[in-house]
Amino acid sequence: MRLASVSKVYGDPANAVTALHDVSVQLDRGSFTAVMGPSGSGKSTFLHCAAGLDRPTSGAVTLGDTDLSGLGEKALTKIRRERVGFIFQSYNLLPSLTVEQNITLPLRLAGRPADHAWLSRVVADVGLSDRLAYRPSQLSGGQQQRVAIARALITRPDAIFADEPTGALDSRTGQQVLRLLREIVHAGGQTVLMVTHDPVVASFAQRVLFLADGRLAGALDEPSPETIAERMTHLGEW
Numbered sequence: 578m579r580l581a582s583v584s585k586v587y588g589d590p591a592n593a594v595t596a597l598h599d600v601s602v603q604l605d606r607g608s609f610t611a612v613m614g615p616s617g618s619g620k621s622t623f624l625h626c627a628a629g630l631d632r633p634t635s636g637a638v639t640l641g642d643t644d645l646s647g648l649g650e651k652a653l654t655k656i657r658r659e660r661v662g663f664i665f666q667s668y669n670l671l672p673s674l675t676v677e678q679n680i681t682l683p684l685r686l687a688g689r690p691a692d693h694a695w696l697s698r699v700v701a702d703v704g705l706s707d708r709l710a711y712r713p714s715q716l717s718g719g720q721q722q723r724v725a726i727a728r729a730l731i732t733r734p735d736a737i738f739a740d741e742p743t744g745a746l747d748s749r750t751g752q753q754v755l756r757l758l759r760e761i762v763h764a765g766g767q768t769v770l771m772v773t774h775d776p777v778v779a780s781f782a783q784r785v786l787f788l789a790d791g792r793l794a795g796a797l798d799e800p801s802p803e804t805i806a807e808r809m810t811h812l813g814e815w
């Protein structure tokens with residue numbers, strides 16, 4: 578995944594806000610990257626542009642071999658459904674569907690047949706084989722987020738985008754979920770981009786990118802919570 582000179586300006590010229598300013602970054606296949614930065618530094622905008630949820634004002638985003646900037650709305654929707662998985666803080670599960678139906682929903686939306694062997698594998702990987710007939714309300718928060726991870730993986734996407742994926746979980750459960758996500762994508766080769774405010778959460782990534790005022794403000798490889806926290810204090814208010 579590659580962002581080349583990506584800028585994003587919100588609003589009309591009279592009161593424009595430059596949320597991203599000339600950001601260029603390459604994320605290798607199979608890598609796990611966290612994005613950190615003070616509030617308002619452009620993290621969500623970065624994630625949304627990289628995932629094709631939002632269009633950059635200028636610059637290019639490439640996912641695999643596909644240049645997203647050249648695509649119309651229909652093609653972009655197809656990419657989002659089939660080649661990208663999303664994990665959000667609030668799980669975004671449908672309460673009236675069972676665990677199995679929630680997990681396989683992206684396949685139904687894409688009009689693709691269920692691959693039962695792959696479903697069993699994904700469900701086993703997230704430890705939910707005995708919960709397939711449950712509804713989300715009958716699960717713990719950690720289990721619900723594991724359903725969301727399975728749902729993100731079911732289409733065998735190239736990339737997974739996570740926005741504060743453990744924000745609603747206690748720290749122990751959150752760390753279990755992150756460890757699981759890291760293991761699964763390590764085995765499956767997905768590229769993961771995760772936005773978080775939490776240095777402990779970010780330390781599960783191989784690399785942390787820092788944003789400040791919409792610009793890239795450095796990176797940290799093999800980060801620890803301490804080195805991340807130290808870098809963040811230099812960037813201003815969290």
Ligand SMILES: Nc1ncnc2c1ncn2[C@@H]1O[C@H](COP(=O)(O)OP(=O)(O)OP(=O)(O)O)[C@@H](O)[C@H]1O
Pocket residue numbers: 587588594595596614615616617618619620621622623
């Ligand atoms: N739809 C929008 N219209 C106008 N301005 C926006 C819009 N979305 C974001 N912005 C502005 O762009 C800047 C970056 O916002 P963004 O949400 O990407 O930051 P963030 O780092 O994710 O913040 P936080 O950590 O508080 O969630 C902010 O100044 C914000 O006010």
